[in-house]
Amino acid sequence: MANKVVGTVPSNKASRIALLKTHQSHVISQPDVQTANARPVKQPLLHEAYAASTKSLRDLELIPLSELKVEIHHRGRGIIVRTIAPPYRGAGAVTVVEDEHGNVDKLAIYNLSETSLLSNPPEGCILAVKEPYYKLNGENDFMICVDHPSDVLLLRFSDPIIPEILRRGVEEAMAKPPDEWKAAGDAAFIQRDFPTAVYCYSEALEGIAEDDSDARAGVLAKRTGTNLMLGHYDAAMEDALASRTGADSDWKSYFTAAKAAYGLCEYQSCKSFLESALEKSPKAPNVQKEYERCLARLREEKEGVYGFRSMIAGVTRQNVHVDAASFLRNTKILESPLHGRGIFAARDIRAGELVFCEKAALMPNQYEPARASAALYAMMVRQLYDNPSLAKTILPLYGGDYPRTGLEGTIVDGVPVVDVFLLESIRLRNCFSSPLSTFENTKPGSHDDGKMAKGVWVHASHMNHNCVPNTMRSFVGDMFISRAVRDISAGEEMFQQYVPIRSDLAARQAQFKTNWGFECACPLCSGEAKSDMAKHKRRQQILAKVEKLGNKHKEPAKFVPESAIRTVDRLARQLEELHEEDIYRDLPRLTLIYPTMWLLEAHRGRKNHIKVVAYAKKVLRNFGFMVERVDSIEDIFHGSASPNSLMTIHMVSALKNASESYRVLGEMELADKFDEAAKFGYMFVTGFENDLSAINIP
Numbered sequence: 120m121a122n123k124v125v126g127t128v129p130s131n132k133a134s135r136i137a138l139l140k141t142h143q144s145h146v147i148s149q150p151d152v153q154t155a156n157a158r159p160v161k162q163p164l165l166h167e168a169y170a171a172s173t174k175s176l177r178d179l180e181l182i183p184l185s186e187l188k189v190e191i192h193h194r195g196r197g198i199i200v201r202t203i204a205p206p207y208r209g210a211g212a213v214t215v216v217e218d219e220h221g222n223v224d225k226l227a228i229y230n231l232s233e234t235s236l237l238s239n240p241p242e243g244c245i246l247a248v249k250e251p252y253y254k255l256n257g258e259n260d261f262m263i264c265v266d267h268p269s270d271v272l273l274l275r276f277s278d279p280i281i282p283e284i285l286r287r288g289v290e291e292a293m294a295k296p297p298d299e300w301k302a303a304g305d306a307a308f309i310q311r312d313f314p315t316a317v318y319c320y321s322e323a324l325e326g327i328a329e330d331d332s333d334a335r336a337g338v339l340a341k342r343t344g345t346n347l348m349l350g351h352y353d354a355a356m357e358d359a360l361a362s363r364t365g366a367d368s369d370w371k372s373y374f375t376a377a378k379a380a381y382g383l384c385e386y387q388s389c390k391s392f393l394e395s396a397l398e399k400s401p402k403a404p405n406v407q408k409e410y411e412r413c414l415a416r417l418r419e420e421k422e423g424v425y426g427f428r429s430m431i432a433g434v435t436r437q438n439v440h441v442d443a444a445s446f447l448r449n450t451k452i453l454e455s456p457l458h459g460r461g462i463f464a465a466r467d468i469r470a471g472e473l474v475f476c477e478k479a480a481l482m483p484n485q486y487e488p489a490r491a492s493a494a495l496y497a498m499m500v501r502q503l504y505d506n507p508s509l510a511k512t513i514l515p516l517y518g519g520d521y522p523r524t525g526l527e528g529t530i531v532d533g534v535p536v537v538d539v540f541l542l543e544s545i546r547l548r549n550c551f552s553s554p555l556s557t558f559e560n561t562k563p564g565s566h567d568d569g570k571m572a573k574g575v576w577v578h579a580s581h582m583n584h585n586c587v588p589n590t591m592r593s594f595v596g597d598m599f600i601s602r603a604v605r606d607i608s609a610g611e612e613m614f615q616q617y618v619p620i621r622s623d624l625a626a627r628q629a630q631f632k633t634n635w636g637f638e639c640a641c642p643l644c645s646g647e648a649k650s651d652m653a654k655h656k657r658r659q660q661i662l663a664k665v666e667k668l669g670n671k672h673k674e675p676a677k678f679v680p681e682s683a684i685r686t687v688d689r690l691a692r693q694l695e696e697l698h699e700e701d702i703y704r705d706l707p708r709l710t711l712i713y714p715t716m717w718l719l720e721a722h723r724g725r726k727n728h729i730k731v732v733a734y735a736k737k738v739l740r741n742f743g744f745m746v747e748r749v750d751s752i753e754d755i756f757h758g759s760a761s762p763n764s765l766m767t768i769h770m771v772s773a774l775k776n777a778s779e780s781y782r783v784l785g786e787m788e789l790a791d792k793f794d795e796a797a798k799f800g801y802m803f804v805t806g807f808e809n810d811l812s813a814i815n816i817p
């Protein structure tokens with residue numbers, strides 16, 4: 120059945136009465152209150168991708184609903200319809216529409232921002248759908264499906280493109296004088312229906328003469344304030360500046376423009392707006408305070424000095440957003456020999472130094488694993504629709520091979536072209552998962568539930584992957600902290616690990632290929648590629664044996680039979696022999712990390728401190744830190760002692776174990792050195808200096 124109707128005009132569409140009846144039953148049964156956070160999101164499936172319309176409605180051929188063909192994207196065509204029912208809302212807003220010929224159909228609008236009237240289109244409004252997609256929804260069930268928010272337009276009733284017959288009846292009702300529209304806007308504002316308030320103020324402005332600047336300024340001031348509430352910062356800034364009259368009262372316009380600039384993280388503009396506000400009214404309430412707040416952001420941008428500890432105290436899963444600016448000056452984005460663009464050091468950076476610290480461009484407060492991706496996608500779509508200026512930051516991000524028209528983000532028919540499939544492609548390749556605080560997350564026992572949110576950090580997204588990277592990331596709320604784990608010279612490309620790497624080379628490469636479409640040729644991957652295939656296989660088999668035993672004795676520091684220790688020790692030695700010296704001399708030996716960590720713990724449980732030190736050094740070596748080759752322990756982080764090392768919390772723990780055992784053995788100097796190295800490493804992991812009490816070893 121389904122295939123038969125594809126490409127045809129269906130002959131068995133539901134009648135107007137049947138369509139309205141079914142629709143009404145959905146309207147009645149929908150839950151009363153739906154918050155933006157709880158609403159389901161229709162996340163796009165990339166294999167169903169189609170491009171957003173980039174044409175103006177005026178350039179499309181208008182067709183009646185009766186010409187819509189099933190599963191066809193009607194390129195070059197458009198429809199103009201009136202909603203004849205209130206919507207019901209799930210992942211989108213579904214309504215019933217009629218055209219000028221009396222044809223009726225179901226219309227589903229997805230991905231519209233909650234702050235737009237179109238996310239909840241009232242009965243009686245007139246909409247245009249550009250290049251509509253007519254979807255087969257089930258047997259004899261069809262609907263016009265709008266995935267790209269810019270494909271649907273809310274038309275002003277006075278728009279001459281609207282067919283006379285659709286306008287009839289509503290036009291008179293809408294023909295209100297500006298004062299009435301303004302009053303209607305105020306009423307909607309009081310009811311916190313901000314999208315309707317903006318609509319009403321816009322209608323009022325349409326009716327006020329261009330030269331009546333005072334009246335215009337009054338309505339613009341109201342609309343700018345409302346747009347600010349909605350997070351429509353671009354529109355708020357434009358209105359605020361347009362509402363200036365030259366009088367001292369302009370301080371308010373400048374103040375609003377400054378708040379909008381702050382919302383967009385444009386702190387230089389914010390500063391100059393606040394200075395203009397202060398010039399007009401030096402004692403204006405709150406302006407000085409905001410000015411100081413803005414100066415603090417500019418200092419962060421310049422100096423990169425942050426109070427990470429107080430940031431942690433201020434973030435919660437309900438509000439991850441830190442009031443801080445990004446520090447990016449140590450880095451440059453340049454062409455990378457590996458792929459596209461990469462991040463390069465703008466100056467010499469010592470191990471441990473802040474490479475950059477970036478505030479998320481987009482990050483919802485959503486730590487539920489099942490919802491985190493969808494929430495980020497929805498936020499990307501909403502923000503790009505609400506604040507078109509974001510397009511210049513987000514859209515240049517790498518989006519894989521998703522075909523672009525080049526017109527995404529441009530303004531057509533008054534709204535930015537938002538292609539949801541492109542945004543999903545960008546999200547997939549650029550988003551990071553982040554705990555609320557990496558520091559809190561490294562504390563044993565406080566791994567809470569390990570839930571991660573997802574966000575987009577534009578600068579960080581330019582960094583390419585390396586399995587043995589020279590930087591490490593950590594998070595506090597929506598702040599991304601990148602630290603150098605080795606000394607980096609000016610001009611050097613910087614890398615991060617996209618995901619914690621797998622010990623199995625083939626599985627690791629498959630993951631990069633599937634998720635990011637590249638083959639990793641880092642020193643570890645290209646080195647390991649030279650190792651015998653049979654040895655790779657054998658190493659994985661032995662590791663599996665150790666893991667099986669380890670699973671039986673999950674806490675080796677507690678009692679473990681001597682026989683288990685002997686078995687793991689024997690298997691670890693076999694593993695060592697399976698690493699070719701010429702290949703692995705300067706490389707981590709990933710399959711040996713778990714066995715040596717397990718043995719370290721087992722000997723710690725037995726208070727065998729000599730063995731603890733020996734295994735701690737083996738753990739370090741297996742992470743790629745060649746401690747035996749350096750005079751001082753700090754040297755493992757500086758110079759070129761360990762160019763292919765991996766820093767992790769387990770490394771920190773091994774260093775700390777070594778320190779404590781050296782102390783028991785009376786080797787105080789070594790104990791202090793290892794302790795210092797552990798603290799230093801802990802800073803890379805958590806993002807800022809912390810004492811080691813948080814990872815206290817019992």
Ligand SMILES: C[S@@+](CC[C@H](N)C(=O)[O-])C[C@H]1O[C@@H](n2cnc3c(N)ncnc32)[C@H](O)[C@@H]1O
Nearest residue numbers: 457458459460517548580581582583584635637
């Ligand atoms: C988040 S982007 C990184 C920045 C990207 N190079 C750009 O031009 O925007 C991720 C993409 O970069 C590429 N990439 C990252 N690391 C790479 C590597 N080590 N080798 C080759 N390509 C890499 C992959 O195509 C991946 O999907």
